[in-house]
Amino acid sequence: MPLEGHARIVSELTSRGYNAEREAVTQLAAADDPDAALEHLLDEIPDDALVVRSEHVEAALNAVSSSGSSPPTESAADRGDPTPSVSTGTDAPVSGDSATHAPVETEGSEPIERTVDADLRSLEIEGDMTGQSTGTGEYEDFVSVFRDRLERLGSKLRGRVNHRPASAIQDMPGGSEVAMVGLVNDIRSTASGHWLIELEDATGTFPWLVMKDRDYVDLVDELLCDEALAMEGTLADDSGIAFVDSMYFPDVPRTYEPSTADRHVQAALISDVHVGSEEFMEDAWNRFADWLHTEQARNVEYLLLAGDMVEGVGVYPDQDEELDIIDIYEQYEAFSEHLKKVPGDLEIVMIPGNHDAVRLAEPQPGFDEELREIMSAHDPEIVSNPSTVTVEGVSVLMYHGVSLDEVIAELPEEKASYDDPHKAMYQLLKKRHVAPQFGGHTRLAPEEKDYLVIDEVPDIFHTGHVHKLGFGKYHNVLAINSGCWQAQTDFQKSVNIDPDAGYAPIVDLDTLDVTVQKFS
Structure with a gap:
């Protein structure tokens, strides 16, 4: 099967157990008949060689040329190309035995000819922000990033509670059932041993009280400032605080x-x-x-x-x-x-x-x-x-x-x-x-x-x-x-x-x- 450029040559060499210098791969790819050059190379390379080097390729190209095939190509070294080699050789390999849950010691093993079908592979990258940075450190940048956090994580929570913004909750009558999605602005304990959690959204902040005798009070230990959270509860008579009945994290679905x-x-x-x-x-x-x-x-x-x-x-x-x-x-x-x-x-x-x-x-x-x-x-x-x-x-x-x-x-x-x-x-x-x-x-x-x-x-x-x-x-x-x-x-x-x-x-x-x- 004809070779298709540098990647195919590297794959073929590594499948035979060889690593290769980049300039050697370049020489092979530039030959008039890369298949023939590779065949001569594999026939003539010394048995103890682990790395395909430029001199090995030049010898193979000379052999091809003398038999009427492609002439030798100019090496990267001759052109003054500073590009480093693709890979270097290794000494006697060592391998490790497998274990499901515990680390295992390694033992000696022999090198193999790796066979890889590049067509079976797939690799995609998402979320790479390299070259996308726009932040200047201004106050507006911080506002922007936290608004984006609240919007995206809040969207995972709003379907689970009957969400109301902080400004609306402040105007609701005492005893009302309320729910809010926001970022944790503050976490502190009260003199009575209860916990006061202040949530913040785009309209303001509102305090939520977690009673120390509730089953879910242990969840307070997991809270960090600035994380997204949803809370449900009941407004106090004066509407100045809400008593928490349940709290929700964005979480991974079970x-x-x-x-x-x-x-x-x-x-x-x-x-x-x-x-x-x-x-x-x-x-x-x-x-x-x-x-x-x-x-x-x-x-x-x-x-x-x-x-x-x-x-x-x-x-x-x-x-x-x-x-x-x-x-x-x-x-x-x-x-x-x-x-x-x-x-x-x-x-x-x-x-x-x-x-x-x-x-x-x-x-x-x-x-x-x-x-x-x-x-x-x-x-x-x-x-x-x-x-x-x-x-x-x-x-x-x-x-x-x-x-x-x-x-x-x-x-x-x-x-x-x-x-x-x-x-x-x-x-x-x-x-x-x-x-x-x-x-x-x-x-x-x-x-x-x-x-x-x-x-x-x-x-x-x-x-x-x-x-x-x-x-x-x-x-x-x-x-x-x-x-x-x-x-x-x-x-x-x-x-x-x-x-x-x-x-x-x-x-x-x-x-x-x-x-x-x-x-x-």
Whole structure:
């Protein structure tokens, strides 16, 4: 079957167990008869070669030329083309045994010839706001983003209650049955031990009293300022406050049925690589990259990275004392070299995190052109934080996860903790917003619309940031926090963070089952 450009050549080479330099692929694609050149290349390449290099292609083209076929083409090196190679070779691969719920150790395995039918693949991006930022930081921008949040999340609540605006409730007679949809403006306890919740909508604010002896009082512990909420209750005699009878979150429907792929295909979900740190676990990463070339990883066709590709510079106090690479661009160059070690036929999607060289305020646009060029190995999709990636019909909400610190700090330990990061993710799904609270640990950028709202229910919710491994299902949505590739730093010791490092959760997209591979 004729080869169709660079992608087909890379796919063919990787299916035979080879990685390839970009200039080598370019030479093959430019040949008069790429099929013949590839045949000669595969016949003549040394048995111990793992990487197809320019000199291998030139030898094959010379052989084709001497037999009357296409002449050799000018190499990228001859033209002075600085474009980096597509992929580099790996040493003896290592693989891990599968386990359903617990991390497993890795064992040795042999490389395979990966066979991938690119026609079966599909990957779509939604919610990427890269290049769409319009916020100037003016007061009107903040008003705009919160109005958009209230409108979109309120629409999920208004059908459940007989909603009235705050201004209308203030004019209703005492004893009336009332309901309101708004953003939580304030939460405070009274001297009697009750809870006073102030809701705000576009017309004003109104106070709601949650009595301490009601069954649902525990829900108050889950509330964060600025999240959307609906309340029903009865107005006091003086109409100055309402007594709460029930409260509702936007939430994921309990009957939600996730989509699955039509074939057995897998995705590796990882985050927090932190290249550039002295504690970056290079050996574990290499074992992971090698494992991806083995029989056990034959069905892994997608790699989703949820931020913090590098350690960054100046992110936390005295960070420079823990850096192995002190230049931010050199950190990304080193990350790119590590990325080249994974199979070239993987579809890769990356979002930034708080250690990456983008703005800290969320939503974070994808990387600028200079960094994209540095990280161009395997032509990854680089999108904003957050973004939704639909992989063969399975929607994956990718969010780095800075707001998890906020959720864990504000909520009781049994509802959100670093040991069980997926439970904190459940709270974000319940609130249908990845960073509901403004003004705390999470920096938010005002835009014309709130890009952090979870409009559509995802099939998978993937985060990182907290360097802890955890996964579970909330109303049938698979939530995964994927750990990290950085051993404990001195800073982490000072704040009592014991990271789960060197793990790779693997998701079967046809069943949404999870297997965790351990490489550390």
